[in-house]
Amino acid sequence: MKVIFMGTPKFAVPALIKLLENPNFNVVGVYTKPPKASGRGMNLVKSPIQVLAEAHNIPVVTPKTLRDSEVLDKLKSFAADIIVVAAYGLILPTTVLETTEYGCIDIHPSDLPRWRGAAPIQRTIMAGDKQTAVCIMKMDEGLDTGDVILRHKIEIPKNITAAELENILANLGADKLLDALLLIKNDEATYEKQKEEGVTYANKIDRSEEKINWQRSAAEIIAQIRTFSPPYPGAYFVYNNEVVKVIDAVHINTTNSQQSTKVIPGLVMDNNLTIACGSEFIRPTLLQRPGRKMIHTEAFLRGFPIPKEVKVK
Structure with a gap:
């Protein structure tokens, strides 16, 4: 199965590593946000995903938007079967969602429909939630509104920090991603519609x-x-x-x-x-x-x- 991976921060790294290690999947291209100026010298710093991809000689694309026709043509040229998204940071337009045979799936670190949006882990801790989940979701045009392929719930350890929970969910999400991809590959995936009640939004942290x-x-x-x-x-x-x-x-x-x-x-x-x-x-x-x-x-x-x-x- 040919995969395009889209991700940027440390959270996405375990998922990409799992894909690279699994012979059932061939990562043909990686999309990540462009390098950012950082530090006193304002030197450009590559994302953790770009560093990992380049270390494995995988083509890396760093567009500022996915709405450009040339960017879309480049995406199509990879001839991938599916797109995997993990904390990418750019909105995927419909043209991208429909690029591959199996569409796009996302690793979302919350118990959807609770904490849709940009900062689900931080909002989970800030709200004092006792339970959360990793959801592998089939992406649609909405904000984290797609059907859930796999959901794995966990109890949140007492006194845990957002950074510690992020690490747990990143590794759990990587494992569940492989499970979901194998279900899709074998045409065994089921798709759970999200409930209309219990929706909350994880607004970006200010x-x-x-x-x-x-x-x-x-x-x-x-x-x-x-x-x-x-x-x-x-x-x-x-x-x-x-x-x-x-x-x-x-x-x-x-x-x-x-x-x-x-x-x-x-x-x-x-x-x-x-x-x-x-x-x-x-x-x-x-x-x-x-x-x-x-x-x-x-x-x-x-x-x-x-x-x-x-x-x-």
Whole structure:
């Protein structure tokens, strides 16, 4: 089976590796987003998928759009049987969806129709979901509205970060992709229509969402911190006009300081940096100042004191 693979970030890498290792499939071309300028020198950096494809001498195409007629002609020239998509980052027009005999299938890391859209993993963690899934979906013109070929549900481990969940779902998705492709190849695939109820949209993450709003509950703030833990930018608060990133924290239900200090969201309740939220408290365990390494709270406070009864923003 001749396959065109479309993907860009690290999430897509396990799927491409599985395809390259399986003799039932021949990856004839790879589409990925163009290299991006990055770092202080603004050097062009290739996507993880481009690096992997070039290491295996697979033709790589990096169009800025798939709506150009020349791009479509190039796509057709690969004479592929199917297109596999994993976090590609470009919209596939109908002309692309209809290019191959078996159309396009997508690895989607959520329990569809929950969290359709650009950031399903981050929204899953931010919402405090207890369960998620990987769906292998036959793509149509809608936003993640296609029929589901395979669905594999998992319980979300407690205290997991978005980055850790992404790694789990990337590897699970790669395995399920091969299962789905074999079903399609053997004409044994079934197609489950998505339910009309329970639809939610995983809007693209906005940088403003990284700032901690202390009016929210401790549970919500912990979920926010785990959403933005590295390699994502990090949730943060501001103290003395300096951004302090909270890389990890624990949820505190009660504190001995409650009775002696009026509880105001954002108020530091003790000398261990327990901070009041809209309800209950959190205590950061791993922090980072701009340009510095991540360090544990005890060491952080020795170099950057944040005393009891001050308010962080």
